[in-house]
Amino acid sequence: MNYLIGVDVGTTSTKAVLFDEKAQVLDSYKELYQLYRDGNGMAEQNPDDLTAAVEKVIHDAANRAKSLGGQVLAVSFSNANQSVILLDKNHQRLTRAMTWADTRAREVAAKLKATPDGAKIYAQTGTPIHPMSPLTKLMWLKQTQPEKMAAAAYVADIKSYLFWKLFGKFRVDISTASCTGFFNMHTQDWDDEILKLTGITRSQLPEIVDGTTKETGLTPSAKQATGLDDETPFVYGAFDGALSNLGVGATRQDTVAITIGTSAAVRVATDHPVVDPEQRLFCYSIDRQRWVVGGPLNNGGDVFQWAANHLVDSSAAKSEDKSVYDVANEVIASVPAGAHGLLFHPFLGGERAPLWDANARGSFFGLNPLHTRADMLRAVMEGICMNIATVYDAVCDLVGKPASVTATGGFARSEVWKQMLADVLDVAVNIPESYESGCLGAVTMAMKSLGMIDDLDAVQDLIGSVGAYQPEQATVRVYQKYLPLFKQVEGLLKPAYSTIARLQQEN
Incomplete structure (x- = not known):
């Protein structure tokens, strides 16, 4: 051999x-x-x-x-x-x-x-x-x-x-x-x-x-x-x-590839260059006959890691002989979609697509006295997925909605995260x-x-076996209410990012 x-x-x-x-x-x-x-x-x-x-x-x-x-x-x-x-x-x-x-x-x-x-x-x-x-x-x-x-x-x-x-x-x-x-x-x-x-x-x-x-x-x-x-x-x-x-075999325009590792990305292959009038997406070469159109996101698994380290009781995780990430996934699965009306914008490291703003900062929106750390954990994972959805929607605007999505990366170790991505995007997600x-x-x-x-x-x-996650329509309907609000709040906060970034640099 x-x-x-x-x-x-x-x-x-x-x-x-x-x-x-x-x-x-x-x-x-x-x-x-x-x-x-x-x-x-x-x-x-x-x-x-x-x-x-x-x-x-x-x-x-x-x-x-x-x-x-x-x-x-x-x-x-x-x-x-x-x-x-x-x-x-x-x-x-x-x-x-x-x-x-x-x-x-x-x-x-x-x-x-x-x-x-x-x-x-x-x-x-x-x-x-x-x-x-x-x-x-x-x-x-x-x-x-x-x-x-x-x-x-x-x-x-x-x-x-x-x-x-x-x-x-x-x-x-x-x-x-x-x-x-x-x-x-x-x-x-x-x-x-x-x-x-x-x-x-x-x-x-x-x-x-x-x-x-x-x-x-x-x-x-x-x-x-x-x-x-x-x-x-x-x-x-x-x-x-x-x-x-x-x-992952996403070599044609009908398949979108999503990666969620430390950062994240949404990409689709085309047989011609595609330019976004709103400058939200990149268009790079795969070779001389194919291009890849999409957007990279700074904030993926690193944001989930931040949330798990700060919102999970590490002593409780240790007593259960589990990692804080395993506990976080269990907690998130116990909270209903929408996190009881809490949104999170995951811009801890600035953001590339779709904002292209290095000054962007993270935020919770909708906090009230009834919210718990469990709600916040759920909102963080949902916020990562909704941010990905904004880039996915931009890709769909340019090349049309794909027949399927194939997703890879460290997020695939989390059952709740894989299902959540399918629900937020309202599309079947294949996981190699x-x-x-x-x-x-x-x-x-x-x-x-x-x-x-x-x-x-x-x-x-050459690709091995692939698992599929179908969107659950009851949950999809919840996210269809929250995603427009996620985008609205993102637009409202955008003018303030440069000011808060400057103030943070002064401290």
Whole structure:
């Protein structure tokens, strides 16, 4: 038996999953690294720590394959997008990696969004004007760190930096490139006019290649660190959102993919670029024939984690020999839909889609003396789902209501949460048994690159068993009353977010 390794390069960890030739999961390996938050809005990685983590998990997966007497046919990558690393003329880094979560460019983004250029750039790139975008990050660096920008011979992202360290090739896949804010989705190339805003040129950027492109010839240090033969193909793959869609089989416009992990996302694949007149959604490439339209949300499982840690009696959970998360799920299941008239807006970490406002803040609405911590827990989970529903509705506005929704992520460990999502959206929600959708998507790209499959749609035959959750109409009717109010209150509070964010920074 031969094997394939899918690698998911994330914000705080990297995971490698070992698959057999039938795309069955055999084992997985994970390495953590630090996310630096040394200042207000900062969210940076050390790219060398990340590279070491990637090499370590590949080494562990490759050792497992060798112990089974097989050969690694290829390694392929899923990665977090929208990172920025400045490099000198020798490709040595001048900075750490600014990640998608870095919000220091918020003022730059707000000013650009308020100009006619903002709408034009969105229409050309499909990237909402937001501090997450490499476009606004580079504009911010140009203003605040001009000496580093002047010294930068190259501008990399995590994917191009990683492949430079592994192979000495400065390239990036089209999917990751499409998320930068200066990639023209119509010409499928860097946009020279938009680049003028940053002060850099295309000569400083990596070469754009197809996601199925292979590299061979590992550097001696990478060969030693990974334990692989230097001729083992490494496939570029795509950014994590695109591959999550691919990995759950959501490759057509009639299937929406939802991910709820630490953060969340709603995405649908299309065969043509789609631009949202209200600029609520992104439109990025999967490959040169498919695009993914949707919205990322900052607030998902991390908000539930916050609520469980603050609203569940930890001593009671300990006495029952349960985690606070298990207790929270039990409590939530005991409270009726609507949480006795309590709403929660889950914007603890600002918000991307649909608000695109880094200053957004969380709030309970409707609190009265009868409400309990149990109601608050229920309202938090419902608020996460309703926030997802606002993005889901925006996707439906653009491409039509889908025939089905497929959802993955850590939330799928909660029965009450899976049923709640189906009820809030009023649509059947399919849950794949495997949680490894990103790595499966990466491996599917590797299989196409190697000629093992003819088309990425073949992923439909590789996905394991799927469970389905049907909406319960009595509960749906409750949420149909609350969801419009959720959106109304969101609109009323939006003008106050910048003020409360400023006051919080002063304290």
